[in-house]
Structures are given as C-alpha cells and as structure tokens.
Amino acid sequence: MFVPSPQQAAFIQEARTGTSSIVLIAVAGAGKTTTILQAVKEMRGNTIILAYNKKIAEEIKGKLKRDGVDWKKAEASTTHAIGLRNYRKTFPTVRVRAEKVGDMCAALSDNGTIGPELVPHTSVICHLVSLAKANAVGIIGDIDDTSIWEDIVDHFDLFDEEPLQKKGDDIIEMAIRLLKKSNAEAEVIDFDDMIYLPLLYRIRFFQYDNVMMDEAQDANIVRKLLADALLKEGGRFFGIGDPRQAIYGFTGADNESMENLKDYFQCKEMPLTVTYRCPKAVVKMAQNWVSHIQAHPSAPEGTVSLETFEQMLQSRDRLNGDAAILCRSTRPLVTAAFALIREKVPCRIEGRDIGEQMKKLVTRWKSISTIPELEDKLEDWLEAETARWVAKKKMAKVQEAEDKVETIKVIMDACREDKRDLITDVVAYIDNIFADNVTGILTLSTIHRSKGREWQRVFWLDRFNTCPSRYATQDWEKIQEANLQYVAATRSMGELIDLFPPLPKQKAVNDNQQQPKEKAA
Structure with a gap:
C-alpha cells in the first residue's frame, strides 16, 4: 500500500484541489512515477502523461491499467508518438x-x-x-x-x-x-518532424485538462510547445523532473528546461528531495554533485567501496541480474565484457543500436574480408576522422571516433583469441554482446543508457579516467558531465563500487604469480 511522504502528500493534495500548474523537482529515486500516478487518479478531468521514450511510456501504461485507471481518464505517450497521432488526422497518408x-x-x-x-x-x-x-x-x-x-x-x-x-x-x-x-x-516526415511539423502547420490537437511531462529536465523548445498545444484553455501543466539529471544537451535539450517551463506555464514549484532508492552511504556520495538529496530515515546504510576487476571476479556470485557495470564510454565496457566472458560470467551490453553502428563501420569496405585488412582500414579511417574533427575543433567527435575504433579492436582481439580471422566473425561477436533491455544477467551500460534504471549493486567502471570527459569544454557541457556522475551514483540501491578496469592479461598473470595467496583464494 502506498503511504506518501509529507512532500508526496503535499503534491497529491495540490494536484487534487489546486488550480495552478506545477513543476515537481524530484531527486533520483524519489518515487516520482508512483507519486504522479497516485495524483492522476484523484485529479479533475483527463490527463496525458508525456514520457521521454517508448519504454517508459509502456511502463506507465501498464501501471495505469494495473491500477484500473480508464484510458479516457489518463493515458501515456511519448511526445513523438502523440505528435504523429495528431498529425495523421490532417495528413492520413504521411510516411516516415x-x-x-x-x-x-x-x-x-x-x-x-x-x-x-x-x-x-x-x-x-x-x-x-x-x-x-x-x-x-x-x-x-x-x-x-x-x-x-x-x-x-x-x-x-x-x-x-x-x-x-x-x-x-x-x-x-x-x-x-x-x-x-x-x-x-508535409507527407514525408522524419523523427524531428513528428513534433515540429504538427506545430508548424498548426493542426488541431486533441486536448487535455492536465498535461504531465515526465523527465521535463530533458525537454527542448518544441516539446514545451507541444505540451502547450495539448493543453485545454485553463488546463494545468505538470513538469516532473530533476534539473541535475539533464544529460541530453547534445540532442538539443534545453539545459535550463525546468526553469523555462516554470516561467512559461507560470508554475508553482514543489520538491521531492528524499530518495527511496539509494542507501545512506550512496546518498552521501551523491551529495558531491547534488547537495539537497536526502536518504529516507529507514534507508539501509549501504556501502561505497573500491575494487580491482580481479577482486570483483573473486566474488562472482554477485555478478548477476541484480548488478550492473556502468561507464562513461563504450570501449571499457567491451573490454570488461570479454574479460567476463572469458571467465564464463554471463553478461550483455545495453544498446543494440550501438552494435549496429559498429557493424556498419566494420562492413563499410566491401573489398576486404579479413581482420588484418580491417585493422588497416580502421587505422586509416581513424586518422582521417581525427584530422577532420580536430580541424573543426570538434573534440567530442574525436572522442566518439576513438571510442568506436578502440571498441572494435577489443572485439577483433577476442576473435583472434578464438582463432577467428574474418570480418563476419567480428559481426557475429557484436551481435552476441550488444542487446536491448538487458535483464536477468549482469548488465553493462553507458551512464547515458542507465538513466531510469536501478540495480542493487553498481560497479562504476574506470570513473577516474573517464569522468568528466576531457572533451567537455563549454559551460553547459561541464554541467552535464557533473549530472552524468550524479546519475551514475544514484543507480545504486545498495552497493556502489568504483571499479578499476581489467589489467592486460599478461600483467594480470604476472601479478598473480607475485601474489599466490590471492590466486589460490
């Protein structure tokens, strides 16, 4: 049974009886989804909940159905899906x-x-x-x-x-x-157009008494305008999010989104500062980036510690579906994944589309078929990409190219170890280690992709070398790098472990020879 905190109860009461629009500033793990779903059941009129992505939208739909909320009373959708749905009423033959x-x-x-x-x-x-x-x-x-x-x-x-x-x-x-x-x-649209063109053409939207925008800290200008278009005259807007979890500025999201939404819709601001997810030790660490986050009095103490990769493997019963390895970059994750696979620890890397990008690069040269040939092509490609982006002072692009090639090199090395020498083998390895919505086994994920998820045990891989990114130069980029670290820390429900990357195999062997007692253990 849901027993609201004083802050949650205050929001639900205001949503039920008040008349003003609200921005709800919710720290990581503050139970914001539970809070807004409880509020929706008690609010006047009909409500649309705008989710940031399809997965979250489907989860909210499932919870509304579970709670017996009729779809005419409340529904959930992504901004892109609701934009396209309304656009099709005016342009029924539109193609994406x-x-x-x-x-x-x-x-x-x-x-x-x-x-x-x-x-x-x-x-x-x-x-x-x-x-x-x-x-x-x-x-x-x-x-x-x-x-x-x-x-x-x-x-x-x-x-x-x-x-x-x-x-x-x-x-x-x-x-x-x-x-x-x-x-x-107008009859052909891309992903951006799903929100942009309905607003440009001023189509007639189906409107709601209440518009709730989840993850409002990642909203851009067109998302804000779409929310306004969906709102009935005299209706109420609810922006729910955490400014310190804004990490998608590179996509065009507004770094000051919550403040801008507050001004635009003339919102009252309300807080949720208590996290129900994170234990006290993790909250203390998270306060390095967000000073106002608080642990619930009943929260367990939890642990914050540091381990080498080799120490982690000595207690492999922890490496299961309750655990995740997070990193700022992809390459260290792939290195870790193959080290785990060699030790027969089941795992997958979150993000099938990352794998698809890798496959597109390794198969772009149709005249070659072997790994040595691919290695030469990749070196030439990286040199050209580096020169191209350095000349434009686009160091984030240099980082992206380096990470991509270094990741593929790790995969090629794994192929060689198994005495496989073809590009088709590289593609097969990529298909095997990248997946979407990883559950049930150890998850490896970039911090960006971990947003919205939680695990009992989080290993933060190579933090000291990857966070913050040395390529973040503008003020808003530096802020978002700090936000990323806050997001990483607050994925933990129990243990947060700074994890050093695996040692090169030869070095690991030599070290173990010098430490026979640890090896025996």
Missing part, C-alpha cells in the same frame, strides 16, 4: 523516412544547388537543420531571421574553426533553404 533531410541535402548537392565549396559541410548543414527544428525555428520567429540561427550555432559551437567561420553565412543560408524544403514536404 528517417533520412529525409539527409536525402534532400544529397539531392541538392547532386543538382549543384549546394556548391562544391559547401559539400564538405553537408553534415553540419543537416545537423543545424535538426537543431533548428528542436528550437522551433519557424514556429516561433522567422525562418529567415539569421540571428536565430546564429544563436543556435553559438550555443552548440558549430562553427568553431576558420573554414566553417568563413563559410558560416553560406551554411546558414543553405540550412534555411533546406529547412524550407523539408517543411514543404
């Missing part, structure tokens, strides 16, 4: 094409509209168009107002090297033309 803008950009290059001097910058042009949609360019403000585009460029540091600066005006002009062309093709 993920690469809509990229295909249009390529066509403009082929017919000469995009001149040869801009062809090297087409990826920047497409990225700028995507960010313009996230920032509602054309919905608020004039598409032709270059100052709006310049603000986006400055915020995301898109033109941070001389060639781009020299071509900056031309790139913005071409992005404006590309956005207009994309907007004119």
